[in-house]
Amino acid sequence: MTWNMADLFELVADTVPDRECLVSGDRRLTYRELDERANRLAHHLAEQGVGKDSHIGVYAYNCTEWMEAFVAAMKLRAAAVNVNFRYVDDELRYLFKDADLVAVVHGPEFDPPFDGPTLEIGDEYEAALASSSPSRDFEPRADDDRYILYTGGTTGMPKGVLWRHDDAFFAMFGGGRYAFEPVASPEELAENARNAFDFTFLIVPPLMHGAGQWVTGSALFEAKKAVLLDGAKFDAEHAWDLVEREKCNSLTIVGDAMARPLADALAANPDRWDTSSVLGIGSGGAPLSPAAKQQFAELLPNVLVLDSFGSSETGYQGRAMEGRRFVVDDTNAVFDDSLQRVKPGSGEVGRVAKTGRIPIGYYNDPEKTARTFIEAEGKRWSFPGDMATVEEDGTINLLGRGAACINSGGEKIFPEEVEDALKAHPSVFDALVVGLPDERWGERVTAVVALRPGAEATPDELQTHCRSQVAGYKVPKGVHFVDQVPRQPSGKPDYKTAKSLAGGDGS
Numbered sequence: 001m002t003w004n005m006a007d008l009f010e011l012v013a014d015t016v017p018d019r020e021c022l023v024s025g026d027r028r029l030t031y032r033e034l035d036e037r038a039n040r041l042a043h044h045l046a047e048q049g050v051g052k053d054s055h056i057g058v059y060a061y062n063c064t065e066w067m068e069a070f071v072a073a074m075k076l077r078a079a080a081v082n083v084n085f086r087y088v089d090d091e092l093r094y095l096f097k098d099a100d101l102v103a104v105v106h107g108p109e110f111d112p113p114f115d116g117p118t119l120e121i122g123d124e125y126e127a128a129l130a131s132s133s134p135s136r137d138f139e140p141r142a143d144d145d146r147y148i149l150y151t152g153g154t155t156g157m158p159k160g161v162l163w164r165h166d167d168a169f170f171a172m173f174g175g176g177r178y179a180f181e182p183v184a185s186p187e188e189l190a191e192n193a194r195n196a197f198d199f200t201f202l203i204v205p206p207l208m209h210g211a212g213q214w215v216t217g218s219a220l221f222e223a224k225k226a227v228l229l230d231g232a233k234f235d236a237e238h239a240w241d242l243v244e245r246e247k248c249n250s251l252t253i254v255g256d257a258m259a260r261p262l263a264d265a266l267a268a269n270p271d272r273w274d275t276s277s278v279l280g281i282g283s284g285g286a287p288l289s290p291a292a293k294q295q296f297a298e299l300l301p302n303v304l305v306l307d308s309f310g311s312s313e314t315g316y317q318g319r320a321m322e323g324r325r326f327v328v329d330d331t332n333a334v335f336d337d338s339l340q341r342v343k344p345g346s347g348e349v350g351r352v353a354k355t356g357r358i359p360i361g362y363y364n365d366p367e368k369t370a371r372t373f374i375e376a377e378g379k380r381w382s383f384p385g386d387m388a389t390v391e392e393d394g395t396i397n398l399l400g401r402g403a404a405c406i407n408s409g410g411e412k413i414f415p416e417e418v419e420d421a422l423k424a425h426p427s428v429f430d431a432l433v434v435g436l437p438d439e440r441w442g443e444r445v446t447a448v449v450a451l452r453p454g455a456e457a458t459p460d461e462l463q464t465h466c467r468s469q470v471a472g473y474k475v476p477k478g479v480h481f482v483d484q485v486p487r488q489p490s491g492k493p494d495y496k497t498a499k500s501l502a503g504g505d506g507s
Helices: 005-015 031-047 064-075 089-098 123-130 165-171 186-194 210-221 236-246 255-268 290-299 366-372 415-423 459-467 495-501
Strands: 020-024 027-030 055-059 079-082 101-106 118-120 146-151 159-164 200-203 225-228 250-253 280-283 304-311 315-322 325-328 332-335 350-354 373-376 379-382 386-390 396-401 406-408 411-413 428-438 442-451 478-481
Touching: 005 031, 005 064, 005 165, 005 186, 005 210, 020 031, 020 064, 020 210, 027 031, 031 064, 031 123, 055 064, 055 089, 064 079, 064 210, 079 146, 118 123, 146 165, 146 210, 159 165, 165 315, 200 210, 200 236, 210 225, 210 250, 225 236, 236 255, 250 255, 255 280, 255 290, 255 428, 290 304, 290 415, 315 350, 332 386, 366 373, 396 415, 406 428, 406 442, 411 415, 415 428, 415 442, 415 459, 428 495, 459 478
Parallel strands: 020 225, 055 079, 055 101, 101 118, 200 225, 200 250, 250 280, 280 304, 442 478
Antiparallel strands: 020 027, 146 159, 304 315, 315 325, 325 396, 332 350, 350 379, 350 386, 373 379, 386 396, 406 411, 428 442
């Protein structure tokens, strides 16, 4: 038995075939049904030329068909490529070409600019499944079959991060025991599934984002149930409707962009939903601000809020203690520019790195692979771009991505720290901070701010507030108010658009 994720999913499906595993809108699937539908889709895709090391695009909002395509691709030793549904045609064409897509499965809302075979979810999709075999007559698979995740990050064109199945299973998909010690064997995975207690995850992010995929996959490998937040847009009230309807035990979210609307919806409707089933809220992909954590603590005092740290290039790395301090294990380190470890308590800023189970590299990009995956201390490390200091106790204080760092008057300023300060003001709903060209300072710190409905604040008031939170040189020299702060569908910041809104060129 391998650590191939298709093999592992089939093992769980055979162990608990009649257990419900996936819910989206009115569609509910058991493990047996998901496995059979994925088999049928795999046979249809094979007829279109999909095979080992092929890539298919999945271009759709959250739905059960998204995960069917994900599993079907793995069954063929191929990989499903996540397509950002906000991309315009030029970005889509770039992604389709860069990923060498063989086929695209897409929602009825989209018309992909793709010359190869496509399959539209709906009647066409169901007809393809009905005419295909439900059997599992696929070739043997291996641990080193490929999983790929395309990520746009906060800057630049999308890039595909390529993983081996066995590494991805442990680094990203929970290792069979989400948030606990991983299983030691596939047989233990089956035993866990057989004895699994009922537990329901609400997956709030889109599946085209890593956080959505990873926690959904983790739920399936543990024989749990995943409820997908359906719809074209994030809707906080709909999320709480699903919590009540499905008695969800855990919510998976991405940072403040989801946390604050969810908390505000609860605050505005204190008696509307039964949230007694909720045990935990987990955030990944973007950090939670202290203000957001405090709001959840006041509204849901018995719910554990976990803020995790990681990236497409590292998988899971650690969990927050307080603020932006994270506990990490010995596969993580912070290195200076000479690839020497930053000394704890020194205050020196370095680059966060992870070793052990890390990606193969970037698909079709050997130069970026060489810049990101580097030898140090006789090991291969992934340096995704996060900057941090190391505390005396060995925890790391995460500062932010180096690519977004602002250089003003010779001082390095990480936007996330200033954003946290702004969001601690009671009138501020969301904020992004960027650097705009400045003849005197090189770059001037500039904020793009969305206020809460009905709230008021002036730039001077927010600047005065920030001076009580951060050093004076970090205080925004300009504040631009907008109706909505630009973010990606996953909740990650869109700094390029924020720069344009603030009066820059977006470069």
